[in-house]
Amino acid sequence: MDYNKRKKLNQASAFWIxxxxxxxxxxxxxxxxGFIIVNGFQAISWDFLTKMPxxxxxxxxxxxxxxxxxxxxxxxxxxxxxxxxxxxxxxxxYAGKGWIVRFIRMMTNNLGSIPSIVFGLFGMSLFxxxxxxxxxxxxxxLTLGLLAxxxxxxxxxxxxxQIDNSYRTGSLAxxxxxxxxxxxxxxxxxxxxxxTGLILSVGRVSxxxxxxxxxxxxxxxxxLPSSIFDQVMALPYHLxxxxxxxxxxxxxxxxxxxxxFVLIMIVLILNLIANALRRYFSNKVKTN
Amino acid sequence: xxxxxxxFIEALWEGLLKxxxxxxxxxxxxxxxxxxxxxxxxxxxxxVEDGYVIAVNKNNPVKDLSPEQIKNIFDVKIVSWKELGxxxxxxxxxxxxxxxxxxxxxxxxxxxDMSNLPQIISQILKEHxxxxxxxxxxxxxxGFSEKVLDLGNINLKEFFGGKExxxxxxxxxxxxxxxxxxxxxxxxxxxxxxxxxFGIAVSIYSAELASKKVHKxxxxxxxxxxxxxxxxxxxxxxxxxxxxxxxxxxxxxxxxGLAGSIVLAIMALPTIITIAEDALRSTPRAMKEASLAxxxxxxxxxxxxxxxxxxxxxTAGVVLGIGRAIGETMAVLMVxxxxxxxxxxxxxxxxxxxxxxxxxxGEAPKGGAHYEALFVLGCILFIITLIINLVVEYISSKNKxxxx
Numbered sequence: 141m142d143y144n145k146r147k148k149l150n151q152a153s154a155f156w157i158x159x160x161x162x163x164x165x166x167x168x169x170x171x172x173x174g175f176i177i178v179n180g181f182q183a184i185s186w187d188f189l190t191k192m193p194x195x196x197x198x199x200x201x202x203x204x205x206x207x208x209x210x211x212x213x214x215x216x217x218x219x220x221x222x223x224x225x226x227x228x229x230x231x232x233x234y235a236g237k238g239w240i241v242r243f244i245r246m247m248t249n250n251l252g253s254i255p256s257i258v259f260g261l262f263g264m265s266l267f268x269x270x271x272x273x274x275x276x277x278x279x280x281x282l283t284l285g286l287l288a289x290x291x292x293x294x295x296x297x298x299x300x301x302q303i304d305n306s307y308r309t310g311s312l313a314x315x316x317x318x319x320x321x322x323x324x325x326x327x328x329x330x331x332x333x334x335x336t337g338l339i340l341s342v343g344r345v346s347x348x349x350x351x352x353x354x355x356x357x358x359x360x361x362x363x364l365p366s367s368i369f370d371q372v373m374a375l376p377y378h379l380x381x382x383x384x385x386x387x388x389x390x391x392x393x394x395x396x397x398x399x400x401f402v403l404i405m406i407v408l409i410l411n412l413i414a415n416a417l418r419r420y421f422s423n424k425v426k427t428n
Numbered sequence: 429x430x431x432x433x434x435x436f437i438e439a440l441w442e443g444l445l446k447x448x449x450x451x452x453x454x455x456x457x458x459x460x461x462x463x464x465x466x467x468x469x470x471x472x473x474x475x476v477e478d479g480y481v482i483a484v485n486k487n488n489p490v491k492d493l494s495p496e497q498i499k500n501i502f503d504v505k506i507v508s509w510k511e512l513g514x515x516x517x518x519x520x521x522x523x524x525x526x527x528x529x530x531x532x533x534x535x536x537x538x539x540x541d542m543s544n545l546p547q548i549i550s551q552i553l554k555e556h557x558x559x560x561x562x563x564x565x566x567x568x569x570x571g572f573s574e575k576v577l578d579l580g581n582i583n584l585k586e587f588f589g590g591k592e593x594x595x596x597x598x599x600x601x602x603x604x605x606x607x608x609x610x611x612x613x614x615x616x617x618x619x620x621x622x623x624x625x626f627g628i629a630v631s632i633y634s635a636e637l638a639s640k641k642v643h644k645x646x647x648x649x650x651x652x653x654x655x656x657x658x659x660x661x662x663x664x665x666x667x668x669x670x671x672x673x674x675x676x677x678x679x680x681x682x683x684x685g686l687a688g689s690i691v692l693a694i695m696a697l698p699t700i701i702t703i704a705e706d707a708l709r710s711t712p713r714a715m716k717e718a719s720l721a722x723x724x725x726x727x728x729x730x731x732x733x734x735x736x737x738x739x740x741x742x743t744a745g746v747v748l749g750i751g752r753a754i755g756e757t758m759a760v761l762m763v764x765x766x767x768x769x770x771x772x773x774x775x776x777x778x779x780x781x782x783x784x785x786x787x788x789x790g791e792a793p794k795g796g797a798h799y800e801a802l803f804v805l806g807c808i809l810f811i812i813t814l815i816i817n818l819v820v821e822y823i824s825s826k827n828k829x830x831x832x
Contacts, residue, residue, distance in 0.1 A: 151727035155637060161629035162638075162646065168694060169649050172656065172664050226448035234445055246821065247453040253748070253813050255755025257782040258459070261789070261806040265462040269794065286455055293452065319438050340655065347657025350757040350782070354789050376659040376758070383663050384762055400663050407655045415648060 173404065180401025183394045189402075192362040197382050198391040202399055207364055208277075208372030212356060213346045215281025215368070220288040220345075221338060227289075228296025233322055252290030256350040259287050263355040278368040280356020288345045295337025299330040332421030336414040343410040347403055349376040375403050463810060467803035469795075470587070475579040476599050478796065481568045482577045483561045485553050490514045493579060495586055498600040501560060509558060518558035524549070525562050532556075546571040562599040582797065587804065593768040593779075595788065595798040603801045605808070607770045611685070611778035614771050615764060616753040618689030619696055623749060626693075627700030628742065634701070635708035636730055654698035662762030665691040670763055677775055683765030685778040691759045696749035703748060707741020708734055744820045751816040755809060757782035781805050 191201030231248075235241040263283030273279040303326050311321040327334075358371040359381060365372050379399040382392040475495050476482055482498065484490060490512065493501070500506040501521060508519045529538070529545075532552045538544065545567045553559055553574040568576050582603060590604020634646050669690055674682030711734045719729040735742070765777025766787060779787075785802050792798040 147725055147728070151725050154727050158629045158633040158637060161626050162633040165626055165630050165653075165697060166646070166649050169653050172661075172694075173652075175664065175668065176660065223448050223451055226445050227451060230445035230449035234442060235449065244449055244453055246817075247456045249821070250814060250817050251452045251456055253751055253755075253817055254459070255757065255782055255809055255813060257755070257757040257785050258463070258806050258810055258813075261466075261785065261803060262459045262462055264789070265466055265803070266458065270462075289452060289455070317434065317438055319441050340651070343655050347655075347659065349657070349659045350786055353786060376657055379663055380659050380758060380762065383666060396663065400660050403657050403660055407652070407657065411648065411652055411655055 173408075176397065176400045176404050180397040180399075180404070183398030184401060188398055193360065193395075194362075197360060197378075197395060198388055199395075202373075202375065202378060202395070202402065204362060204364060205373040205375045205378040205399070206402065208357070208374040209346055209376070211277050211365060211368075211372060212280050212284055212352060212374055213342060215277055216284035216288055216345050217342060219282060219285035220292050220341075224289050224292025225296050225334065228293045228300065229322065229327075231293065232297045232300040233318075233326070248290050248293050251286070252294065256287060256348055259283055259351040260354050262286075263351060268355055273369065275354075275356055275358070275371045276369045277356060277365055277372055280352040280372075280374075281368075283351045283355045284345050284348060287348060287351055288341050291341040291344065292338060295341065296330075296334055299333035299337065300326060302333065303329050332417065336418050339410050339414040339417070343407045346406055347376050349374075349380055353377060375399055375406075379403065459810070463803055463807050467800055467807045470582055470603070470797055470800035470804055471584065473582050473797040473800065475582055475586075476562075477601060479565050480562060480599055481565050482579065482599065483549070483553060483563060483568055483572075484575050484577060485557045485559060486574050487557060488514070488516055488575060490516075490577065493577065495582070495600040495602055496590065496592065496604075498579075499592070499594070499597055499602055502562065502599060516557060518556065520558055522556055522559045523562075524552060524556075524559050526564070542567075544571075550574050587801075591770060593784070595792070595801060601797060603797070605805065607768050608779055608781055608784050608805070609808070610770050611764075611768075612754055612780040612782075614774060614778055615685050615688040615692060615760060615780055616750055618685060618774050619692035619753045620746065620750050622689060622693035623696045623700060623753075624746060627697055627704060627746070627749065630697070631701045631704035631708055631742075631745075632730060632735075635705045636726070636734065650698050650701050653694070654702075658695065658756060658758045659762075661691050661695055662759035665759060665763040673775075679775060681765060681777065683763055683777050685764055685771055685774040685776060688760045688764040688778065688780070689774060691763055692753040692756055695756060695759060696753045699752050700745045700749040703745030704738075704742045707738035707745065710741065711737045740823045740826055744823045747816055747820050747823070751813055754780075754812055754816075755782060757786050761786050781809050785809075 188201045189206065190203050192203060193205075194200030227248075231241065231245065235244070260283065263279060263286070267273045267279035267282050268275060271279075307325050307329065308321055311325045312318070316324065352374055356372060357374045357377040361371060361373050379396060382399070383389065383396040475493075476498070482493070488509075490509070493512070497506065497512060502523060504523075506512065507521055509516045509521060510519055524532075529548065529552070532555075533548050538548065546569070549561060549563060549567055550571070550573040553561060587603050588605060590602060591606050592602040592604045593607050594602040630646075630650075634643060638646060665687055670682035670684075670687050672682070673679065673684060673687050673690075677686075715733055715737065716729055719733045720726070724732065760780050761783040764779065764783065766779045766783055767777035768779045768784070769776075771778045785805050788798065789802050792802060
């Protein structure tokens, strides 16, 4: 075989391998999604979403777990979003290039890669034991918030980085202060990217199990929380419990499928919203 | 006045931003502080279970026993003092726990409030020179005439060199982290070996070959893969992958290291793909075009120009993927079977560091040796991720220099 033919053949085979492997990865995702959606959809009913669990969690619904996850997610957002966005603004707009900023950036990166179970340990040690919150919504929310913080910071920073510098200098040249420039020019322009990033981080927080295992969740608690110092059930932990250590694992399989379905749906819907927003905003920018 | 107010608000705003900016650093410092202060407590704990002591006959020359030796003695794996290098006229080791006392002493002579137990235990030990007793501390104080072994505290060597993790063992809990560390490494290594070819292939395909339309499908797919909660991956692994492995390899249990590796590989893919793709895309167009102009085809250009140029970024992605795999908790906890033994193949149940913490923290009494041991595991995990981060930082800083 001459050189040119071999060259062509090599390229064709390599590219086909890449194509097939990429297809395989897409197939894996659809396999996981399909498996859980098909099996879980049968378990979904109005009762399932609005009733308390019954009979050792083999019957009834997952209402308290849904509410618990909502509370925990909302709590962590309240904590992580303001601090994270401000911190992102600081890193991109104010901080220079000195060693302090390098240190802060390194610390943010580090925080982002700490395993979630370590957050669980820390949350248990600080919020539950030292500060005396006990296993509660507030302890769990704060722990989850710590986990979300680096994601929010990075999202904000990335969004701000994409704003062309000429907008800033233009605003400053017109006599606006730095604060005015950021609030009136930079932030509105970066807003779409920030908001889509935040929505994706909500999805991530709502599915975390390890950080709330020892800071907030109860194994079985068929009532709703009355204050932020109450324990709650949560969807991811509930799925873990009924699929591994429930009283009757086989009998609660339908419940497990249903819970997994709800979890997947939360992530799926948040992703769809984020993508829709992205498209909406990018169209808007074009027409203007 | 207007100017003063404006200036004040600006200053306030900047102060607020600075505080927010430093929050992550403060949190890291707090994490280190809390993790290590809780964890280091274990090295102040006695080798024997809290509130108990090991006692022997007064004339027994034995001085020190390691936790492993104590466990083997009480599991009747070590049966003679010679095995421990101790010479004594009654060579066979006999055991004495509180429950065994009636075998040596008439039960009706034990006082109602057990106040004469120290004397009774002393007498039994005196009669049996080769006996070793595991008794509550209280009975080894007043009126006790035999030898209480001073075994010292749990030390670093036993913790990091110990081959057995059995934190609820009596009389001496076993805190050897080797099986758990090995389990973590095996599972993560397996995961990365599976994820690497797929990760590289998809990132090359997505960066170099895919049309805009395909790219539009691929990107959300990868984003979704990253977004699926780990507990859902674990559930999927438990119901689909575990039985599959059991059938394919004809095993008794499907919960194996391999199941963990497969699930982790899927979970590490998005990290590897996103970062490697970014790196591939950062290759200057001029370089690629120069290669094409010289007669190389697309594949040769990718192989000889694009990949070598972006190799540090690809490496960074892979290293971060490993980090993700090492730290992953729930999915691994659900599919690996959690046996704390040193694995020899990937087809055995294994247990990883995060899974151990998640599985045992709920049962470990606060402030006890077990609780503190789990915090030390947390410290190990923290240090591993720190090292991985430093490596990534080093790799990407090298990359920046190259571009400059």
